[in-house]
Amino acid sequence: xxxxxxxGAEVKKPGESLKISCKGSGYIFTNSWIAWMRQMPGKGLExxxxxxxxxxxxxxxxxxxxxxxxxxxxxxxxxxxxxxxLKASDTAVYYCARQVYASGSFHYNWFDPWGQGTLVTVSS
Amino acid sequence: xxxMTQSPSSxxxxxxxxxxxxxxxxxxxxxxxxxxxxxxxxxxxxLICGASNLQSGVPSxxxxxGSGTDFTLTISSLQPEDFATYYCQQSYTTxxxxxxxxxxxxx
Numbered sequence: 020x021x022x023x024x025x026x027g028a029e030v031k032k033p034g035e036s037l038k039i040s041c042k043g044s045g046y047i048f049t050n051s052w053i054a055w056m057r058q059m060p061g062k063g064l065e066x067x068x069x070x071x072x073x074x075x076x077x078x079x080x081x082x083x084x085x086x087x088x089x090x091x092x093x094x095x096x097x098x099x100x101x102x103x104x105l106k107a108s109d110t111a112v113y114y115c116a117r118q119v120y121a122s123g124s125f126h127y128n129w130f131d132p133w134g135q136g137t138l139v140t141v142s143s
Numbered sequence: 144x145x146x147m148t149q150s151p152s153s154x155x156x157x158x159x160x161x162x163x164x165x166x167x168x169x170x171x172x173x174x175x176x177x178x179x180x181x182x183x184x185x186x187x188x189x190l191i192c193g194a195s196n197l198q199s200g201v202p203s204x205x206x207x208x209g210s211g212t213d214f215t216l217t218i219s220s221l222q223p224e225d226f227a228t229y230y231c232q233q234s235y236t237t238x239x240x241x242x243x244x245x246x247x248x249x250x
Contacts, residue, residue, distance in 0.1 A: 064244075066239040066240060080237070080238035081144075114186055119192075121193055125174060125193065127193040127234060128234045129177045129232075130179075130189065131192075133187055133188070134186065135186055
């Protein structure tokens with residue numbers, strides 16, 4: 020079974036740093052892109068960025084560029100999302116998801132599965 | 144960025160109803176359109192990829208259609224477990240973007 024398991028909930032203070040994780044299993048980790056999404060309380064989904072574990076090629080949403088860092092340790096099949104200085108507005112649930120591509124002439128793609136989510140609470 | 148606009152934002156319906164949710168892209172995304180279902184406190188779950196391809200294990204009462212800029216998710220006969228929030232997402236180009244969501248509520 021293909022699975023992504025995320026690290027547990029975090030409570031941090033403004034200005035602190037944080038790194039959350041997403042561990043893949045049940046597939047060849049280096050063969051699929053891993054994306055990160057944010058969901059602020061009561062709000063919709065926002066795509067933050069994506070990384071290819073084989074070579075760490077990374078693309079960020081302009082909205083999140085410079086605000087977070089996405090990385091990977093392929094030796095342990097784990098992707099990371101990190102902040103160097105958290106703000107209260109970073110309070111949200113963060114999801115990782117595997118990007119899957121269709122075969123054939125249309126290389127449409129989708130996110131499946133998703134991790135269970137990591138709640139990050141930033142409060143003084 | 145490609146803007147994704149869903150309508151309606153919320154919808155009240157009864158068990159057994161046929162329901163349609165629309166999603167419009169701000170530019171041509173061909174069939175690079177996915178639909179997800181999210182229940183409270185849970186991660187989103189893929190329903191349909193490539194505009195009309197039902198994900199394995201998803202009930203056949205769900206269907207998707209459309210191409211270009213206009214897309215539709217249809218639930219043919221609502222079941223109690225279908226009351227949730229639904230999101231469309233374009234996978235044509237980065238930054239990938241989601242619609243704002245449609246909350247399906249029990250009437």
